[in-house]
Amino acid sequence: MTERQQDSRALAHPDADGIRLEGVLHALSDPVRLNIVRTLAADGAEMACSAFALPVSKSTTTHHFRVLRESGVIRQVYRGTAKLNLVRRTELDALFPGLLDAVLAAAEAEAGRRP
Template identity: 50%
Template sequence: MARPKTASRTVDNPPVTDVTLQQVLDAVADPIRRSVIAQLAGAGHDLICGAIDLPVSRSTATHHFNVLREAGIIRQHYQGTTKMNGLREDLDERFPGLLPAIIDSCVRENTQAVPA
């Protein structure tokens, strides 16, 4: 008997046309989420959830990743069984200049928060 094929895992990233400015602003109001944005921007490539250093529990981190994804700031996808996170550059189509300004602010804030 043949083994049933398993469906590939997918993540529901919202279409950029469904993203609202209110969602984006609400998402970046939290310092943990701003840290995620700064770390993704600093890496310059997609990262697994565990590679992003956060001072919260795993379940709380999952909540923050979901808020960022639902707000259209990050996109998530599976690479095998690993969930990858990256910044969504297509948000600039919906709100020109907003994502680069958010990234710049988050990176500056995150850099200043690190003790010398």
């Protein structure tokens, strides 16, 4: 793949200064997106979009990943034909200390209360 082809596949991400609390909270407020972030945070490694068995259509899955990326919660990169995802933990922890851990802990506690 040429450098130009790789550039055309580069995905837009906000830099750290462009990440806003309201955008992060909005992204994490949806149960499907929160589940994606919980899975990524637990694994700690890059995961392909196809690794997630989500209860929504492919187009809706794409939308959820885009919301997470555009809000600055995840970083997405192409590796070959796979789009890989990773939580932007370092940036989020620097901007909003303890927020991600608190949200993930609350989600885990809530999941434990469900039948």
